[in-house]
Amino acid sequence: MIETVLQLSLLLLAVAMIGLIYRLVKGPTIPDRVIALDAMGVNLVSITAVLSMLLGTSNYLDVILLIGILAFIGTIAFAKFLEKGEVIEHDRDQ
Amino acid sequence: MSLLHWAILAPFIMAIFVPFLRKKAASIHTGWFVLILPVVLFGTFLQYLPVTTNNDSVMQTASWIPSLGINFTVYMDGLSLLFALLISGIGSLVVLYSIYYLSKTKESLHHFYVYLLMFMGSMLGVVLSDNVIMLYMFWEFTSISSFLLIAYWYDRERSRYGALKSMLITVFGGLMMLGGFLVLSIMGNTFSIRELAAQATELNEHPLFLLAMILVLLGAFTKSAQFPFYIWLPDAMEAPTPVSAYLHSATMVKAGIYLVARFSPIFAFSGYWFWIVGTVGLFTMVWASFNAVKQTDLKGILAFSTVSQLGLIMSLLGIGAASLHFDSLDDNLFTTAVIAAIFHLINHATFKGSLFMVVGIIDHETGTRDIRKLGGLMSFMPITFTLSVIGAFSMAGLPPFNGFLSKEMFFLSMVQLMELNLFNIDTWAVLFPVLAWVGSVFTFIYSMIIVFKVFTGKFQPEKLEKKPHEAPVGMLISPIILALLVVVFGLFPNLLSYSLIQPAAAAIVPSIIPPGEQLYVNIYFWHGINAELLMTIGVVAVGILLYKFMPKWVRVYEYFPGKITLNQFYNAGLYAAERGSNAITNAYMTGFIRTYLVYIFAFFIAALGFTMWAKDAFRYDASAVAPIGLYEGCLIIVLLAATLTILMAKSRLTSIISLGAVGYTVSLFFVIFRAPDLALTQLVIETVSTALFLLCFYHLPKLSRHAEKRRFQAGNAIIAAGVGIIVTLLGISAHSSKFFASINEYYIENTYEKAGGENMVNVILVDFRGFDTLFEIAVLSVAALGIYGLIKLRLEKGGETNENK
Numbered sequence: 001m002i003e004t005v006l007q008l009s010l011l012l013l014a015v016a017m018i019g020l021i022y023r024l025v026k027g028p029t030i031p032d033r034v035i036a037l038d039a040m041g042v043n044l045v046s047i048t049a050v051l052s053m054l055l056g057t058s059n060y061l062d063v064i065l066l067i068g069i070l071a072f073i074g075t076i077a078f079a080k081f082l083e084k085g086e087v088i089e090h091d092r093d094q
Numbered sequence: 095m096s097l098l099h100w101a102i103l104a105p106f107i108m109a110i111f112v113p114f115l116r117k118k119a120a121s122i123h124t125g126w127f128v129l130i131l132p133v134v135l136f137g138t139f140l141q142y143l144p145v146t147t148n149n150d151s152v153m154q155t156a157s158w159i160p161s162l163g164i165n166f167t168v169y170m171d172g173l174s175l176l177f178a179l180l181i182s183g184i185g186s187l188v189v190l191y192s193i194y195y196l197s198k199t200k201e202s203l204h205h206f207y208v209y210l211l212m213f214m215g216s217m218l219g220v221v222l223s224d225n226v227i228m229l230y231m232f233w234e235f236t237s238i239s240s241f242l243l244i245a246y247w248y249d250r251e252r253s254r255y256g257a258l259k260s261m262l263i264t265v266f267g268g269l270m271m272l273g274g275f276l277v278l279s280i281m282g283n284t285f286s287i288r289e290l291a292a293q294a295t296e297l298n299e300h301p302l303f304l305l306a307m308i309l310v311l312l313g314a315f316t317k318s319a320q321f322p323f324y325i326w327l328p329d330a331m332e333a334p335t336p337v338s339a340y341l342h343s344a345t346m347v348k349a350g351i352y353l354v355a356r357f358s359p360i361f362a363f364s365g366y367w368f369w370i371v372g373t374v375g376l377f378t379m380v381w382a383s384f385n386a387v388k389q390t391d392l393k394g395i396l397a398f399s400t401v402s403q404l405g406l407i408m409s410l411l412g413i414g415a416a417s418l419h420f421d422s423l424d425d426n427l428f429t430t431a432v433i434a435a436i437f438h439l440i441n442h443a444t445f446k447g448s449l450f451m452v453v454g455i456i457d458h459e460t461g462t463r464d465i466r467k468l469g470g471l472m473s474f475m476p477i478t479f480t481l482s483v484i485g486a487f488s489m490a491g492l493p494p495f496n497g498f499l500s501k502e503m504f505f506l507s508m509v510q511l512m513e514l515n516l517f518n519i520d521t522w523a524v525l526f527p528v529l530a531w532v533g534s535v536f537t538f539i540y541s542m543i544i545v546f547k548v549f550t551g552k553f554q555p556e557k558l559e560k561k562p563h564e565a566p567v568g569m570l571i572s573p574i575i576l577a578l579l580v581v582v583f584g585l586f587p588n589l590l591s592y593s594l595i596q597p598a599a600a601a602i603v604p605s606i607i608p609p610g611e612q613l614y615v616n617i618y619f620w621h622g623i624n625a626e627l628l629m630t631i632g633v634v635a636v637g638i639l640l641y642k643f644m645p646k647w648v649r650v651y652e653y654f655p656g657k658i659t660l661n662q663f664y665n666a667g668l669y670a671a672e673r674g675s676n677a678i679t680n681a682y683m684t685g686f687i688r689t690y691l692v693y694i695f696a697f698f699i700a701a702l703g704f705t706m707w708a709k710d711a712f713r714y715d716a717s718a719v720a721p722i723g724l725y726e727g728c729l730i731i732v733l734l735a736a737t738l739t740i741l742m743a744k745s746r747l748t749s750i751i752s753l754g755a756v757g758y759t760v761s762l763f764f765v766i767f768r769a770p771d772l773a774l775t776q777l778v779i780e781t782v783s784t785a786l787f788l789l790c791f792y793h794l795p796k797l798s799r800h801a802e803k804r805r806f807q808a809g810n811a812i813i814a815a816g817v818g819i820i821v822t823l824l825g826i827s828a829h830s831s832k833f834f835a836s837i838n839e840y841y842i843e844n845t846y847e848k849a850g851g852e853n854m855v856n857v858i859l860v861d862f863r864g865f866d867t868l869f870e871i872a873v874l875s876v877a878a879l880g881i882y883g884l885i886k887l888r889l890e891k892g893g894e895t896n897e898n899k
Contacts, residue, residue: 007723014728017759021735024755033751037758044758048765048773059770063761066774070781074754081788088789 006054013047034078041071096154098168101138101178102222102232104131105215109208116204124203125193132185132214139178146172146597153224153288163285169224172597176436177221177352179594180443184344185214187572191451192336194569195458206246206334213239217345221352225285226275233271233313236349237264240341244333256329259664263316263326271313271353277306278360291359291604298363307361310353311370318350320408321378324401325660331393335454338393343400343446351404351439354411358602362415371412372526378405380529383536387543388651392453392463395540396446399489402537403442406504406530410435411602413507413526418603427510432599434503440590441488441496441583448576449485449544452478455569456548461559465543470553474562477570479549484577488584490541490637491534491630496584498630504530505626531629538637539644546641692813699816702824712823715830726766733759746791754784771855 020043024036045067052060108131116124145152151171158166170178189210196203216239219232238261245257275285281300282290290297297303314320319327330342341347354371361367379402386398414431455478456471457463472479484495491501508527555561583590640647682693706712736759739752757780764773841854841862851857859867 007725010723010725011728014725014732017732018728018735021732021755024751025735025739027748030745030747030751033748037751037754040755040758044762047762051765055768057768060765060773063765063770063773063777066777070777074781074784077785077788078751081791 003054006050010047010050010054013043013050017043017047030082034075034082037078038071038075041067041074044071095156096168097138098152098154098170098222099156099166101135102168102215102218104135105211105218109211109215112207112211113204123193123198124207125189125196128207128211129186129189129193131211132182132189135218136179136182136186139175139182142170142175143593146170146175147593149597149600151601158228164227165225165285166228167224167286168222169288170222171601172594172599173352173355173601174221176440176594176598177348178218180348180440181214181217181221181345184340184443184447184576185210187447187575188336188340191339191454191569191572192334194566195336195454196334206243209239209242209246210337210340213243213341213346217349220349224287226279226287226290227285229287230268230272230275233317233349234265234268236317236346237261237268240264240330240346243337243341244330246334246337247332250332252329253332256326256332260326260330262668263323267313267316267323270309270316274306274309274311274313277302277309281306287356287360294360294363294605297360303364304366307364307366308370310357310361314350314353315374316350317353318347318404318408319378319401320350320374320405321381322660324378324382325664327401328394328397331391331397335393335450335457338396339447339450339454342397343450344443347400347404348439348443351407351411351435354408355435355598355602358411358415359604362603363418365419368412368415368419371415372409373412375405375407375409375412376526376529376533378402379409380405380533380536383533383540386540387536388648389540390465392456392465392468392544392548393450395465395544396449396453399537399540400442400446402533403438403446403489406533407435407439407442409530410438410504410507413511415603416511427507428603429599430503430510431507432602433595434500434507436595436598436602437496437503437587437590438500440594441500441580444576444579444583445485445488445495445497448481448573448580449489451569451573451576452482452485455565455573458569459560459565460562462557465547467554467557468548469551470549471562472549474553475549475564477564477574479545481570481573481577482545482549484580485573486541486545488580490538491633494584495580496587497580499584499587501534502626502630505534505629509625509629527629531633534629534633535637535640538633539641542637542641692809695813695817699813699820702820703816706820706823706827711827713827713830718829718832729759729762729766733763750784750787750791753787754780757784769855771853 017040020036020040024033024040027033045064048060048064048067052058052064108128112124112128115127119127142152149172151169153167153169155168156166158164189207192206192210196206213236216232216235220229220236223229223232241257241261244260245253247253278290278297279285281297281302282293284290316323327342327347331338333342358367382398382402382405386395386402389395389398410431414428414435416427418428453463455475456468459475460468460471462468488495488497491497505527508530511526512524682689733756736752736755740749740756743749743752757776761773761776761780764770764776841858845851845854845857849857849861851861
């Protein structure tokens with residue numbers, strides 16, 4: 001029973017992923033795409049969690065944490081790039 | 095190492111000391127020190143005379159690379175001794191002559207003598223080697239040292255041109271010859287010439303025999319300036335005159351003759367040998383003597399005459415072989431022809447050496463070698479005149495000089511050849527003596543030009559740079575000795591017949607001599623009135639007539655346009671080769687990485703596709719495929735969509751975001767396929783590289799400029815699709831054909847047992863296969879250092895600001 005539910009939720013999450021990729025491809029603006037990527041990161045967290053339940057392992061908890069951090073860092077980097085035109089400002093050490 | 099080995103090596107050793115002699119004893123002409131060596135060598139070689147006269151030989155071996163059968167084996171028989179004596183004897187005379195010819199102060203003498211000694215040593219090596227590889231090594235040494243000597247005055251353009259030309263042609267021949275030697279050694283399974291000659295009969299029936307023969311002959315023909323390879327020799331006349339006298343008349347150009355003679359025991363039984371060597375030699379003789387007449391430079395005349403005389407010797411060596419091939423002939427023809435060849439070889443070395451030295455004297459004392467400017471020098475230079483008369487008359491084949499005798503024997507061989515029943519048509523055989531006779535007429539004419547255009551006629555002081563006078567005594571010694579030899583050999587030819595000629599002839603084809611006997615050699619002046627004497631009389635008569643009426647018929651040469659000469663072919667060929675290779679290189683080396691990638695990928699597709707097709711390597715076996723879930727299908731769609739977005743994106747930023755999506759999805763696949771470590775690493779790396787892409791973006795000129803959609807190119811699409819298909823097919827085939835079980839059982843069992851870890855991936859990385867990890871770390875360090883270096887260096891160069899600010 002639980003296995004069917006998990007499979008079903010995986011399928012739903014995958015469909016959600018397709019919806020996100022539609023947004024990513026379609027745009028129309030860059031921020032739309034960045035947000036799509038960020039949401040994909042969150043989606044990845046969910047899929048990984050469901051998968052680790054399905055596989056009966058706790059080895060993916062690190063991955064879940066890491067995705068959370070990286071999706072955040074990635075989005076911040078994009079946001080800063082869109083805002084300031086560069087990720088790491090050069091002038092600071094000069 | 096025996097005495098003979100040291101005799102070959104001595105010039106090389108001496109060459110090392112020459113620069114020191116030049117420096118330490120600057121007041122004495124370096125040539126005096128050098129002179130000692132060839133004289134000593136000549137004396138050494140003379141000691142072998144009694145050995146070879148008895149048809150004995152000396153063979154000594156020193157190991158060089160014994161495991162490959164390459165040994166420094168020297169072999170001294172009649173033929174080798176004859177050449178060794180020529181090399182050391184004329185070498186001594188040339189060194190003596192050069193002492194007076196080359197200025198002590200103006201010339202870089204140490205270069206000259208180093209090159210000359212190198213040449214002498216390598217030439218001795220050529221004639222004394224029994225091992226074909228050693229022979230080839232010394233052969234190339236002669237090419238190189240000759241190249242250096244021709245370009246001795248390297249600041250002159252003509253010298254460099256001549257040196258390059260001779261180098262290209264002789265090295266081409268040398269390489270062909272190496273090929274011939276290798277084929278021979280494969281056939282006979284030995285590098286030794288003597289052992290090859292011992293199996294001559296078996297070699298003759300070998301299918302590769304003809305190939306080996308043609309390759310070896312190419313080497314001999316290029317070195318000996320036979321048609322059509324003679325073209326380098328006239329241009330080699332830019333060398334100093336002692337070099338011309340030594341290399342280009344007496345020694346190096348005879349290396350090819352030596353080669354033909356030395357390999358006669360192996361090849362001469364073949365009919366091809368007779369045809370190739372005989373006809374090429376005879377044609378060269380006629381062609382070169384015809385061309386010699388139109389030359390205006392004295393050295394040019396001598397160069398063409400050298401070519402012509404070499405052709406004569408070569409044709410004699412080839413024609414002699416006829417008696418071995420056609421059973422109907424008796425061996426007398428062989429004897430006559432080979433003895434004539436050897437006798438003429440000696441004669442040519444003497445008279446041509448002296449003539450070159452005479453020309454050098456004329457050049458030295460008048461400042462020109464152009465016969466149009468010279469004339470009437472008889473009263474100024476009586477000794478030189480006498481020498482040139484002796485040399486030129488001997489060359490023309492007049493009695494009482496030695497050239498007369500060998501020319502008579504040449505005619506005799508040609509006449510004897512008429513007994514040959516080629517194709518059952520006697521008229522063809524008549525061509526040989528007729529051609530020989532025509533060549534001799536032209537030889538007579540140019541010999542007369544050398545003497546009479548220079549020494550008689552009107553004296554034209556206004557055209558000369560210097561006031562002519564007789565040469566210094568030292569300069570005259572060498573040509574006088576050579577001219578004396580011309581007369582002595584002419585009057586007493588039998589001095590040579592059993593001491594040098596008979597052993598050398600016996601070495602050329604030993605099989606013809608019954609054991610315990612000697613060839614019958616008797617050279618004498620008066621044969622009675624016979625065909626060859628009449629031919630000589632005809633040569634003289636027609637030659638005098640033609641010489642007298644030369645202005646009337648010399649216009650004949652204008653009918654030979656300069657455009658179709660062989661030199662033009664050589665130059666045009668060289669030019670075309672350069673142009674052609676340039677064009678080819680420019681055609682495919684476009685400078686665009688795009689083009690090169692197309693080549694690489696196209697080759698990748700072609701090679702793998704062809705292999706797969708030719709080996710019928712494609713396999714499909716679905717038995718080992720795992721079931722695919724629905725959500726996995728959805729993720730594949732995501733991956734495809736993201737990948738297509740990268741390709742179709744209008745702006746780069748979209749591409750980068752899509753690339754991030756691809757990376758994340760891939761990490762998800764790692765999760766699905768149960769690889770947590772890979773998933774972790776993939777996520778981090780993906781994020782970092784996305785950040786890096788963004789970093790790079792900052793430095794790109796303007797987004798909008800590159801933002802337009804990339805043009806679609808059918809070629810690229812085909813290549814990309816091809817690579818994708820090929821790799822996919824490969825992957826399917828590889829997955830479908832597993833031949834043995836994986837070794838992962840070992841790791842599963844031993845990760846904890848032997849390595850004390852539970853994470854198998856990490857244990858493999860740092861324990862079982864830690865060595866790879868070490869160098870991955872090294873790669874990352876190098877990359878980091880490289881990036882640091884790139885950034886730092888660029889900032890330093892650009893100063894405070896970087897280039898975009």
